[in-house]
Amino acid sequence: MAPAPAFRSSNFLVRATLLRDRVPSFREYPFDIPAIRDFEALDFEQPVTFFVGENGSGKSTLVEAIAAGMGLNPEGGSRHFNFSTRASHSPLKDYLRLARALRRARDSYFLRAESYFNVATQIEKLDEEPALTPPIINAYGGRSLHEQSHGESFFALFLNRLRGPGFYVFDEPEAALSPSRQLAFLSRLHELVQGGSQFIIATHSPILMAYPQAAIYLLDDGAPSLVPYRETEHYRVTRQFLTRTGQMLDILLNE
Numbered sequence: 001m002a003p004a005p006a007f008r009s010s011n012f013l014v015r016a017t018l019l020r021d022r023v024p025s026f027r028e029y030p031f032d033i034p035a036i037r038d039f040e041a042l043d044f045e046q047p048v049t050f051f052v053g054e055n056g057s058g059k060s061t062l063v064e065a066i067a068a069g070m071g072l073n074p075e076g077g078s079r080h081f082n083f084s085t086r087a088s089h090s091p092l093k094d095y096l097r098l099a100r101a102l103r104r105a106r107d108s109y110f111l112r113a114e115s116y117f118n119v120a121t122q123i124e125k126l127d128e129e130p131a132l133t134p135p136i137i138n139a140y141g142g143r144s145l146h147e148q149s150h151g152e153s154f155f156a157l158f159l160n161r162l163r164g165p166g167f168y169v170f171d172e173p174e175a176a177l178s179p180s181r182q183l184a185f186l187s188r189l190h191e192l193v194q195g196g197s198q199f200i201i202a203t204h205s206p207i208l209m210a211y212p213q214a215a216i217y218l219l220d221d222g223a224p225s226l227v228p229y230r231e232t233e234h235y236r237v238t239r240q241f242l243t244r245t246g247q248m249l250d251i252l253l254n255e
Ligand SMILES: Nc1ncnc2c1ncn2[C@@H]1O[C@H](COP(=O)(O)OP(=O)(O)O)[C@@H](O)[C@H]1O
Pocket: 029, 033, 053, 054, 055, 056, 057, 058, 059, 060, 061, 062
């Protein structure tokens, strides 16, 4: 047998394995989600990994478990955030073995669009308490995240707060971003990747997932599998719609 190729990735997280023999039941959430039910292991060989798939396919469940397993607050924020506004998180993280590099991430952040509001509130609360350190909001561009639009504040986070080299997990970051901001997101993503950062991103955006040094895992029936960018439904449907808008609308609205 040929020797395994030398591992060239400089990722912080290199592999996630589901400890299947410890799973109590594959008929209960989160193990009943098809992508988790058939999950064995995933390798993270690229600096950017995307999870794509239908609504309800398990993207959030998986990225949350990865973030939590890597020591991040499952509700979002950095390593220092440990507030909780939601009662329960899925127990998936307790059944994932995460193989990490020896190199430690200097920075890390979990961003979930769904609970970004709570992170903003938490920053305000922490900054109201007396502290010897500069206000946290300075790292986000200085303006309360509640006084910026969702897109503006997310962008402030992305430009100012994330410095790398870090381990970053985002759940649908495009939710707040205009198409031009999504393009700008790609530029900043690239800068951070070149500085040695790793990203794990659940997304529906055909713009974001075009990032060339990325692995795209599709969550569908069966274990997550790699798909080439141009074979994703996101790319094909968007392209078809934009190149044949009239015909597609005709079909959608008149048939
Ligand atoms: N706390 C929960 N209890 C039971 N089922 C859940 C819970 N959270 C999510 N689910 C279900 O798990 C599936 C995957 O959800 P999720 O990971 O949020 O999907 P995605 O992010 O891909 O849209 C969905 O069918 C959802 O209804």
